[in-house]
Amino acid sequence: MAKIAQIIIGDELLSGKIQDLNLKWLADFILPTGFKLNSSEIIGDDEEQIIATLDQTLKNNDAIIVTGGLGPTKDDKTKSVLANFLGVDLEESQEAIEVVSQHYERFDKTWTKENNSYHFLPKGVTPLNNPQGLAPGLMAEVNGKLIFCTPGVPREFQKMTEEVVYPILSTRLKSEATQLEIFNIRTVGIPEEKIFHEICPGLWEQLEEYGSVSSLPHTMSVDITLRLSKDNQLENKKKKILEILRSTPIWESIWQIGNIPLPQYIVEKAKEKNLTIAFAESCTGGLASSKVTDVSGSSSVFMGGVVTYSNDSKINLLGVKEETISSDGAVSANVAYEMANGARIKLDADIAISFTGIAGPGGGTEKKPVGTVGIGWSTASETKSKIYNFRGDRLKLKERFMTKGLFKLLRIIEDMPSH
Amino acid sequence: MAKIAQIIIGDELLSGKIQDLNLKWLADFILPTGFKLNSSEIIGDDEEQIIATLDQTLKNNDAIIVTGGLGPTKDDKTKSVLANFLGVDLEESQEAIEVVSQHYERFDKTWTKENNSYHFLPKGVTPLNNPQGLAPGLMAEVNGKLIFCTPGVPREFQKMTEEVVYPILSTRLKSEATQLEIFNIRTVGIPEEKIFHEICPGLWEQLEEYGSVSSLPHTMSVDITLRLSKDNQLENKKKKILEILRSTPIWESIWQIGNIPLPQYIVEKAKEKNLTIAFAESCTGGLASSKVTDVSGSSSVFMGGVVTYSNDSKINLLGVKEETISSDGAVSANVAYEMANGARIKLDADIAISFTGIAGPGGGTEKKPVGTVGIGWSTASETKSKIYNFRGDRLKLKERFMTKGLFKLLRIIEDMPSH
Numbered sequence: 001m002a003k004i005a006q007i008i009i010g011d012e013l014l015s016g017k018i019q020d021l022n023l024k025w026l027a028d029f030i031l032p033t034g035f036k037l038n039s040s041e042i043i044g045d046d047e048e049q050i051i052a053t054l055d056q057t058l059k060n061n062d063a064i065i066v067t068g069g070l071g072p073t074k075d076d077k078t079k080s081v082l083a084n085f086l087g088v089d090l091e092e093s094q095e096a097i098e099v100v101s102q103h104y105e106r107f108d109k110t111w112t113k114e115n116n117s118y119h120f121l122p123k124g125v126t127p128l129n130n131p132q133g134l135a136p137g138l139m140a141e142v143n144g145k146l147i148f149c150t151p152g153v154p155r156e157f158q159k160m161t162e163e164v165v166y167p168i169l170s171t172r173l174k175s176e177a178t179q180l181e182i183f184n185i186r187t188v189g190i191p192e193e194k195i196f197h198e199i200c201p202g203l204w205e206q207l208e209e210y211g212s213v214s215s216l217p218h219t220m221s222v223d224i225t226l227r228l229s230k231d232n233q234l235e236n237k238k239k240k241i242l243e244i245l246r247s248t249p250i251w252e253s254i255w256q257i258g259n260i261p262l263p264q265y266i267v268e269k270a271k272e273k274n275l276t277i278a279f280a281e282s283c284t285g286g287l288a289s290s291k292v293t294d295v296s297g298s299s300s301v302f303m304g305g306v307v308t309y310s311n312d313s314k315i316n317l318l319g320v321k322e323e324t325i326s327s328d329g330a331v332s333a334n335v336a337y338e339m340a341n342g343a344r345i346k347l348d349a350d351i352a353i354s355f356t357g358i359a360g361p362g363g364g365t366e367k368k369p370v371g372t373v374g375i376g377w378s379t380a381s382e383t384k385s386k387i388y389n390f391r392g393d394r395l396k397l398k399e400r401f402m403t404k405g406l407f408k409l410l411r412i413i414e415d416m417p418s419h
Numbered sequence: 420m421a422k423i424a425q426i427i428i429g430d431e432l433l434s435g436k437i438q439d440l441n442l443k444w445l446a447d448f449i450l451p452t453g454f455k456l457n458s459s460e461i462i463g464d465d466e467e468q469i470i471a472t473l474d475q476t477l478k479n480n481d482a483i484i485v486t487g488g489l490g491p492t493k494d495d496k497t498k499s500v501l502a503n504f505l506g507v508d509l510e511e512s513q514e515a516i517e518v519v520s521q522h523y524e525r526f527d528k529t530w531t532k533e534n535n536s537y538h539f540l541p542k543g544v545t546p547l548n549n550p551q552g553l554a555p556g557l558m559a560e561v562n563g564k565l566i567f568c569t570p571g572v573p574r575e576f577q578k579m580t581e582e583v584v585y586p587i588l589s590t591r592l593k594s595e596a597t598q599l600e601i602f603n604i605r606t607v608g609i610p611e612e613k614i615f616h617e618i619c620p621g622l623w624e625q626l627e628e629y630g631s632v633s634s635l636p637h638t639m640s641v642d643i644t645l646r647l648s649k650d651n652q653l654e655n656k657k658k659k660i661l662e663i664l665r666s667t668p669i670w671e672s673i674w675q676i677g678n679i680p681l682p683q684y685i686v687e688k689a690k691e692k693n694l695t696i697a698f699a700e701s702c703t704g705g706l707a708s709s710k711v712t713d714v715s716g717s718s719s720v721f722m723g724g725v726v727t728y729s730n731d732s733k734i735n736l737l738g739v740k741e742e743t744i745s746s747d748g749a750v751s752a753n754v755a756y757e758m759a760n761g762a763r764i765k766l767d768a769d770i771a772i773s774f775t776g777i778a779g780p781g782g783g784t785e786k787k788p789v790g791t792v793g794i795g796w797s798t799a800s801e802t803k804s805k806i807y808n809f810r811g812d813r814l815k816l817k818e819r820f821m822t823k824g825l826f827k828l829l830r831i832i833e834d835m836p837s838h
Contacts, residue, residue, distance in 0.1 A: 310723055
C-alpha cells in the first residue's frame with residue numbers, strides 16, 4: 001500500500017491560534033483510495049526544522065503532501081525552503097506565470113510581477129493549478145518520490161488535493177493495494193469499557209476474525225469500526241458480523257450501521273416518514289437547531305426553534321405558565337413539558353423537543369447543580385419530560401444536553417408511524 | 420527554550436473518524452509558559468512506527484508528550500510499545516495499583532485485577548494520576564529526557580497535562596527562556612493580501628522591529644500577531660506599535676487589540692453598556708444564538724432567539740407580514756427588516772439582528788443565488804436591513820452570514836449609549 005505522509009507547516013497551529021482542519025479532511029479523503037495516510041506532522045515556520053522533517057519523512061513514505069506556507073506574506077516560507085531542500089535556486093518560471101495569471105483571471109483580476117513573487121519557483125519544480133485560490137501549488141520529484149506543496153487554507157487545500165494532487169498520485173503510484181470498506185457500528189448509551197469488558201466480553205476477538213477492529217467513544221455513543229477487505233466475501237462477512245452482534249446484548253443499543261452524523265440521520269429518518277420537528281431551547285442556546293440546519297435539505301423537516309434564554313421569552317413565545325416557573329423553577333420537568341408542548345403547537349410541528357438546564361459555570365444550586373437538564377418531548381398523542389444530570393464544562397454540557405435530546409428525538413421518529 | 424514535542428497516537432485520527440482537539444489545546448497551553456511546542460505528529464497504532472517516531476522525536480526535544488492509546492481496549496497499545504522502546508518488561512506495579520484504585524474510588528467504583536491490566540507498567544516507569552479518568556498516565560526518563568504518556572480523551576488529557584505533567588516539566592526543565600507576550604491586533608473587512616500589499620506596504624517590516632510577526636485570516640477578519648519578549652521595554656513597545664498602526668489606514672479597521680473571540684467580545688461590550696440582544700435566524704439556523712450562548716455569563720445580555728425556518732414561523736413568531744413574504748420573498752431586505760423588528764419587540768431586547776438567506780446547496784435562483792443573505796438590525800431608534808452576497812458551501816455560508824451579523828451587532832453596541 002503506497003504510503004503518504006502529510007506535513008503541515010504553520011506556527012499558528014503550534015501556538016494554538018487556529019485549529020487544524022486539513023488533517024481530518026485528508027484522512028477522510030485518503031481512506032477509501034487504497035493509499036495509506038501514514039503520518040501527519042505539524043511543525044513551525046522554521047527552515048531547518050522543515051528541511052529535517054522533509055528529509056526524515058521522505059525516507060518512510062512514497063509521497064508527501066506539504067500543507068501551508070504558500071501565501072503572499074513573509075512568514076510563508078515553503079517555496080524557498082523547498083528550493084534549499086532540493087539544492088536549487090528560485091527562478092522565474094514561464095509555466096508559473098501562466099498558472100498564476102489564470103488564477104487571477106478567475107477572480108476578474110490581472111496579475112503582474114508587482115503583485116507578489118508567485119512566478120518564482122525552485123528550479124525543476126512544477127507549478128500546480130489552485131482551483132480555489134491565487135497561489136499555485138508545487139510538485140517536486142526526489143528519487144522517484146513525490147513532494148506536493150499545497151495551500152493551508154482548507155477550501156484551497158481540499159480542492160487542489162482532490163482535483164490536482166490526487167489524479168497525479170493515482171497515476172504515479174498505481175496502487176495494487178486492497179481497497180477497504182469501513183463497516184461502522186454505532187451504539188448508544190453504554191460506555192466503551194462496559195461494552196467490551198462487562199456486556200460483551202469476547203466480542204472484540206470475534207469481530208477481529210473479519211478485519212481490523214477499533215472502537216471510538218463519542219458523546220453518549222461508541223462506534224465499533226471494522227475495516228473489511230473488499231473481496232468477494234465482503235457481503236458474507238457483513239452478514240456474519242451482524243449475526244454475531246444480534247446474539248449479544250449490545251444489539252439493542254445499536255442505533256445505526258453506517259457513519260452518518262446523528263443530526264443528518266435524524267433528518268433522513270424524519271424525511272422518510274414525512275414528519276416535521278421543532279426545538280425549544282434554553283440551556284442549549286440554539287445548538288440543536290444549528291446542528292440540524294447544518295444538514296442540507298433539513299428545511300423540509302425542520303420547522304424552526306425558539307431559543308428562550310429568559311423566563312419572559314419562555315412565557316411569551318412558548319406559552320409556559322408563569323406559575324410553573326415560579327413554583328418549579330425554570331429548570332424543571334414541568335417547564336420542559338410546557339416548553340415542548342408550546343414549541344410543537346407554535347411551530348406547527350409533529351414532534352418538538354425542549355431543553356432547559358444549567359450549563360454553568362454559574363447558576364447551580366445544591367438541589368439543581370450545574371449539569372442538571374430538563375428535556376421534554378411532545379407529539380400530538382403524548383407529551384413527557386424528564387430531568388437528567390450530566391458532568392462537564394459549559395460547552396461539553398451544551399453538547400451532552402443536545403445529544404441526549406437528539407437521541408430521544410430519533411427514538412420518537414423511529415417509533416412513530418409515517419405522516 | 421526547552422523544546423517539547425507531542426506525539427498523538429490513533430488510527431482513528433489518520434482514518435478521519437475524529438477531529439483531533441488535543442494539539443490546539445496543548446499549543447494554547449504551552450505558548451505562555453516559555454517552553455516551545457516544537458512539533459506535533461499524528462501516527463497510527465503501529466508498534467514499529469511508534470517506536471521509530473519516539474526515537475526520532477526524542478533526539479530533537481527535551482520532553483515528549485504522547486497522547487492516546489492508554490485505554491482498556493486492545494487497540495490501545497501505548498504501554499506495551501513503551502516497554503519495548505525502553506527495552507523493559509511489563510510488570511505489576513504496587514504504585515499503579517494505588518493510583519488506579521484511587522481513580523475508581525473517585526467514581527464510586529472498586530477496581531480489581533479482573534477489570535483490566537492498568538496495574539501492569541513497563542519496569543521503571545512512574546504511573547501518573549489521571550484527575551478525570553480511570554487509566555493512569557505514565558512517565559519515563561531516557562538520558563535525562565522525559566516521556567509522558569497521557570490519555571487521548573480531551574478532558575482527561577487536558578487535566579492531566581495541567582495538573583500533573585506541567586508541574587513536573589516546569590520543575591525538571593527549569594526554563595530560563597524569555598517569557599513572551601502575545602500582542603494581537605484584529606482587523607475586520609480587509610483581506611490579508613490587501614492589508615500588506617496595497618493598504619499598508621511596509622507595515623510588516625515596521626512591526627518586525629519589535630518582535631516576530633505573523634498574520635492569520637479568519638472569517639471576515641485578519642489577526643496580525645506580534646510576539647514581544649517580556650522585558651522592561653514591553654509597555655513601551657506596545658505603545659510604539661499602536662502609534663505605527665494609528666498612522667496607517669488599517670487603524671479604522673481594527674476592532675480589537677487582544678485575543679477574545681467575537682461572541683465573547685460582544686457579550687462583554689453589551690454587559691459594559693447594560694444592553695440586551697436577541698436574534699431572528701432563518702438561514703443561520705440558530706448558529707448565532709448558539710455561539711453567543713457558548714459564552715459564560717451570556718444570559719445577562721442574551722434574551723433569546725427565534726429560529727424561523729418556515730414562512731409560517733416567521734409570520735406567527737415574529738409578526739412578519741404574509742404580504743411581505745409573498746411580494747418580496749422570504750430572502751429579502753424587507754423580510755429581514757420585519758424579522759429584526761419583530762424579534763426586538765417579542766424578545767424585549769435593546770438590539771435584535773436578523774438573518775434570512777440561502778445557505779444552499781439548493782434553493783438558489785438567478786436573482787438570488789446561494790450565498791445571498793438579508794441581514795436586519797433593529798434598536799428602539801432605528802431599524803434597517805441590507806442584502807449581502809457571499810461564497811462558500813453550506814457550513815461556510817452559515818458562518819459568514821453569522822459573522823457579518825455579529826460584526827454589525829458589535830458596531831451597534833459600540834455606537835449606542837449605555838442603557
